Amino acid sequence: MNNSQQISLKERFEKQFEEHKKNLYKHDTRKVAEYRSQGYDAFRRLGFPTRKLEDWKNTDLKKALETDYKQEFELTHEEVNVEDLFECKVHDFDTEISSLLNGWYVYTDSPLKKLPDGTIMGSLAKAMKEYPDLVDQYYGEAFRLEQNGFTAMNTAFAQDGVFIYVPDNVKVKRPIQLINIINKNENIFIQNRNLVVIGKNAELTMVHCDDSVNHNISFTNSLTEAVIGENAGLDHYKLQNLNNNSSLINSSFFSLEKNSRLKANAITLNGGLIRNNIHVSLNGENGAADVYGVFLLDREQHVDNQVFIDHRMPNCYSNELFKGILDEKSTGVFNGHIMVRKDAQITNAYQNNKNLLLTDEAKMNAKPFLEIYADDVKCSHGATVGQLDKEAMFYLKSRGIDADKARTLLMYAFAAEVIEKISIEPLKVRIDDMVKRRLRGELSVCDRCVLHCSEPEKEIEFDIDLSKI
Amino acid sequence: MLLNIKNLHVEIDGKEIISGLNLGINKGEIHAIMGPNGTGKSTLAYAIAGREGYEVTKGEIIYKGENILNWEPDKRANEGIFLGFQYPVEIPGVSMTNFMRTAINAQREYREQGSISGKDFLARMEEKKKLVEIHTKLTSRSVNEGFSGGEKKKNEIFQMAMLEPTMAVLDETDSGLDIDALKIVANGVNLIKNEENAFLIITHYQRLLDYIVPDFVHVLYDGKIVKSGGKKLAEQLEEQGYEWIKEEFERVS
Ligand SMILES: Nc1ncnc2c1ncn2[C@@H]1O[C@H](COP(=O)(O)OP(=O)(O)O)[C@@H](O)[C@H]1O
């Protein structure tokens, strides 16, 4: 309950670092090793964030950090068939699957795969051995940009994760689905590191799922660095469906080079405590970033979305839209920080956060923050917190729809604005269905990949016919 | 009698808006209610539909022989009461198709019929769209969102046609319509009307009554029906305005 226990978790990690040093540095390239040492020093200095820090004011980690967690410093599962553990394939949604089990890459045939188009996909630890130059060229940007307790800790402690490299001019056909599975009978602390590099003129779609398999307590400190090359594009979907005993710190760093595009969409269906740290750097001219999110919370769930958009160069565009529905005693945070640097003339930056509170006890804390140093800038921001529209409720009821169904329809309609933005049709249909189920209270943590937990109503024929209207 | 309103008093925020209104409607009849702005026409319509905040402090509304004052709006709808809104509500994100299918299925569930099949639903949509001359696709459109004034009103009649009510209350469906749209709306009503249902048409002008011929015309003033008559009364109101009604009313009270 007090500070000393937090310090003690920190101390315990310091002890473990010394104890497992050999393992920790085992796969490192020279540069990664350097970062690891720096990360460790920074972690010792910074520790876990507390509510005294401005950007942690509304998220209390105290309870989550009281637990005694164990991290796996060695790969304990040499070969696991993920499909045995977790059914991932979705019949109408063909993806390339890569999974992490408790933070370690899981493989059936090879730890590092080369797809026919030249794309490399697999374990980061393995990539450090086989493609050290590639890793060194891109690794560590996140740590340079944002030194906080969790990026530092991840840099010090992460040993594995997913590595994806898309060569120049390659448009990866099948989306890559990255699945983080937590399955441990002890309280586990997971720190994985993902590195995604997209070459010039290349394109990639990623679907990133955070799922828990059981109801044990866990803490994940996950960090993803994605570098989007000149004229390249990344569609990044994040789906979170975790148990109420889980804490997840999820940091994503996106760097956009000249003329590149990012579409990020974070969909939170369930989770105990989730912190999404999204950092977008527009490093070249004409970059475009759409950053969307929707979160559906109930019970005592807490989601904290921190979005930082850094306009460093002229002629870039960013658009944020985050929508939250908070039921029961759930709490949410949205902090959107837009930075427009001196050189970033002709910037267009938009931000919008809308929230629905379904009870008096649910709370939402929204704070936009614009920091503008250029003069030719178009910026807008808005945040609303409201209840379900009474007029609309009555309109629906006056057509025979009962209060429960009317509420669900309106909540769904509210979330739909974000779901509409999903450009992959089968994925949209899935997510759409999951959101509906979630709103009807039918979706919780399941023993399969969240994409698989629900089957959209089979009305395909019906849907086709509708287009004639 | 299909709908029998007896000595109805309705308050909004503690202020009495309807004060002792009586109105009886039989199956197969069309009644028109006219009256100046702010006299409680919409309040009456909402009270019949069961809107929250429209508190009935006295009197009763008897529908098909039952006092419906304790019924939720959705129950009233499923029992066949329909309200065409003066200001239809925009609901972004809810498609017209989804809305209508949910409504039809709610009605069918209430009446212990199975859900409507996709095919039947589509056929019904098509048929009723023709009735009110809606030519655009409705699948991709959210309820009333981005609809013009005329489209919104046509959409009310479309919904009415889909739900096939027994007692339809149309609140100023004619206001803001051009003559073509007005004819379409009137035509819709005339096609739906039969011996088993009834209409209560609230209107500010008599021009709608050129196309929908009412059996009775009532004048609502200050929360009460102060005059009733046939179609002639509507014509008289059109020619002479409401002043004489006001004067007559003031003289009496
Ligand atoms: N929601 C409301 N809150 C308070 N007063 C209202 C509300 N709605 C209507 N009123 C009042 O009730 C009276 C009747 O309104 P209404 O029924 O809309 O009249 P009409 O439809 O005949 O123009 C008006 O004086 C109006 O100001």
Ligand SMILES: [Mg+2]
């Ligand atoms: Mg009115």
